[in-house]
Amino acid sequence: MLTATRAPQLKTVLIASGMVLTLAMGVRHGFGFWLQPISQAHGWTRETYSLAMALQNLLWGVFGPFAGMAADRYGTARVVIVGALFYVAGLLWMALVNQAGLFVVGSGILIGAALACTAFGAVSGIIGRTAPESRRSWAFGISSAASSLGQFMMMPVEQQLISAAGWQQALYVLAALVGLVMLPMAFNLRELPAEKAGGPQQSILEATREAFAYRPFLLLVAGYFVCGFQLVFIGVHMPSYLRDKGIMEPNVAVMALALIGLFNIFGSYYAGKLGGFLPKRYLLSSIYLARTLVIALFLLAPLSPWSVYLFSAAMGLLWLSTVPLTNGVIAGIFGVKYLSMLSGFVFFSHQVGSFIGVWLGGYVFTRQGSYDTVWGITLALGIFAALINLPINEKAIVRAQPAAA
Structure with missing residues (x-):
């Protein structure tokens, strides 16, 4: 049970x-809806x-460790504020820039930095330091479920915004929404410096x-590559894949991505809950x-x-359920x-997996006119990840004790 002073x-x-x-995460998961309208408006191929x-996605990963360092040292609130400002700037950039190279680089840098400062990595530290150890995995599950709720809620909103107002106006609305919601929430994420979180100094x-000298950490890193490849390939290319296969109704793609978000609420929550008493590596x-x-x-x-709906529901249960378990393993070891x-x-x-998955989908489709090759790679990587997680040792790392004075 939570103590009276810690629960609030x-x-x-x-x-x-x-x-x-x-x-x-809700806004980011809907970016696939802009693939065709932006490409058609500017005369680009899907590869652009x-x-x-x-x-x-790649820069989200590149900036992630630095955003995490800043959150651990200077506090989560400051990092989230910076991230919200980057997010607003990135959405406006996507709406206004029509030169291919500038669009790719600018939106990549701004949205990548924004997600590094506002997504799982940035907030995992304050959750782990606030939750007692007995409920840490559960708390990670709650946060993962929240991101899934965003996907479920935002998919229909984003599609309707594009249909009703156009793709450009839809980006303006999302930019305003991000600023109005994230900035006030950031002030509720103030915490003590990480130096007072206990553990080794x-x-x-x-x-x-x-961490990088410890084999279980490297195995976790290798397995997580696959998660990124699978999720972002499916999330970005699913609407276009369905249209190519003759399912022309846009509501099917919207419902598919929304179902992933809906069922992932339950998948993430129960993955975190199960991680509290079952070996996380087996899960x-x-x-x-x-x-x-x-x-x-x-x-x-x-x-x-x-x-499509059955696939989306099943994938939803498995979508972000890796996140609370992965963060739980890291916290348990280090x-x-x-x-x-x-x-x-x-x-x-x-x-890195996300970068390769989403780019490879566009690259292969442009040259082969089909996603079949990438689907095959996705299956092979899933088997690899299932095997690579089995030998991970979840126990706390044994550190040498400092010599007595």
Whole structure:
């Protein structure tokens, strides 16, 4: 049970971080709806927009460790404020810039930096330091469920905004929404410096060296690459894939992505809850294996709106359920002092996978006219991730004791 003095703080942190994640991830998950309208408006191939989304995901990962370092050292609130401002600027850039190179680089840098400062890595530290150890995995599950709620809520909103006001006006509306919601929420994420979080008094460099010299951490990094590849390839290219296969109704794609968000609320929450008393490495391995089976069945079954809905519901249960478990493993091994930073390093691998997945989808389609090759790669990587997570040792790392004076 939470203590009387700690419960209100944890509740405030979960609500504020949940609101930030809901909007940050909700807006980002809908970027696939802009692929065709922006490409058609500017006369670009799908590869151009895909490259912008790929760069955005890659830079999200690149900036992630630095945003985590800043959050651990200077506080989550300041980092989220900076991220909200980057997010507004990035959405406006996407709306206004019509030169391909500037669009790719500018939106990639601005949105990538914004997500690094407002998504899982940036807020994981304050959640881990606020929640008691017995409820830490559960708290991570709550935050992951909040991001899924954003996907469920924002998919229909974004599609309707594009239909009613046009793709450009829709980006203006989202920019205003991000600023009005995230900035006030950031002030509820103020915390004590991470130096007072307990645990070993390591420097940032010492903590980084320790993590990258530890084999279980490297296995976690390798497995998380696959998560990014699968999720972003499906999230960005699913609407276009369905249209190419003859499912022309835009509401099917909207419903598919919304169902992923809806069922991921439950998947993330219960993954975090189960991670409190079951080995997290086995849960992670099971999730990757289940994803592989679901994707294979989807590709083999006759394509129809109902097969799309069933696939989306099943994938939703598995979508972000890796996040609370991965953060829980990191916190269990290394403690919470540098949790945001170490989560950022692991998430960098996730975003390298995201970059390759979203770019490869556009590249292969442009040259082959089909996504079949990328679907095959997605299946093979799922099996790899299921195997690589099995040998991870979740126990706290054994550190040498300092010599007595």
